[in-house]
Amino acid sequence: MELPAKLGEDFAELSEALRRFPSEVGTLALVSIRDDFFAIVRRSGQQVRVLLSDNTATLDYPLAADIAEALDAPDPDDDDPVEPIGDLEILADLGVASVELSLLCEDDDLYPDDVLLDIAERLGFRDQLETIVG
Numbered sequence: 425m426e427l428p429a430k431l432g433e434d435f436a437e438l439s440e441a442l443r444r445f446p447s448e449v450g451t452l453a454l455v456s457i458r459d460d461f462f463a464i465v466r467r468s469g470q471q472v473r474v475l476l477s478d479n480t481a482t483l484d485y486p487l488a489a490d491i492a493e494a495l496d497a498p499d500p501d502d503d504d505p506v507e508p509i510g511d512l513e514i515l516a517d518l519g520v521a522s523v524e525l526s527l528l529c530e531d532d533d534l535y536p537d538d539v540l541l542d543i544a545e546r547l548g549f550r551d552q553l554e555t556i557v558g
Contacts, residue, residue: 432457435465435490436529442467449518454540454553457485462536464516464543475510477529506530520546530535 426476432455445451450468457463459480474491479500481488492499497509508529520543528539529542537557544547544553 427453432494433487435494438465438487439467439472441460446455448454452542452547455487456536456540457487458555459535460485461488463487463491464514465542473511473514475508475512475514475525475529477508477539478506480504480506504519516548518547552553 427438430437430479432438442451442453444501447468450466450471450473453463453465453467455463455465461476461481463477464475466473466490466545472494474494476482476491476495478488479492479497480502482492482497482500483489483502492509495510508526512525515525525543528534528542528550531539541550541553541557544550
């Protein structure tokens with residue numbers, strides 16, 4: 425199900441929106457911001473897990489800054505290397521291992537949308553995601 429685009433700007437609102445969709449394995453939000461980064465948010469009841477693909481995105485994007493704050497991640501410097509922050513095990517129980525997620529985050533040849541489509545394919549809902557993102 426597609427959520428309003430404005431939820432891609434505020435982590436707290438996005439997380440709260442996921443509460444409306446209860447699931448045995450948790451509800452996933454896949455967010456791609458331009459060609460810069462992606463985030464995966466997984467909510468199951470009160471538990472919220474999150475992965476941000478690019479720690480340096482916190483310097484330019486409110487959503488990334490909100491996620492980093494929620495994770496209590498250190499503020500990056502302009503010269504810090506790009507690396508994922510958060511829960512690389514977020515999809516491990518669904519069949520996407522942390523090492524695979526890490527490699528996808530580090531692949532400079534893939535756009536964030538491509539990574540999320542790859543993840544969606546592994547999880548069995550690529551066609552539905554392609555319909556939403558057009």
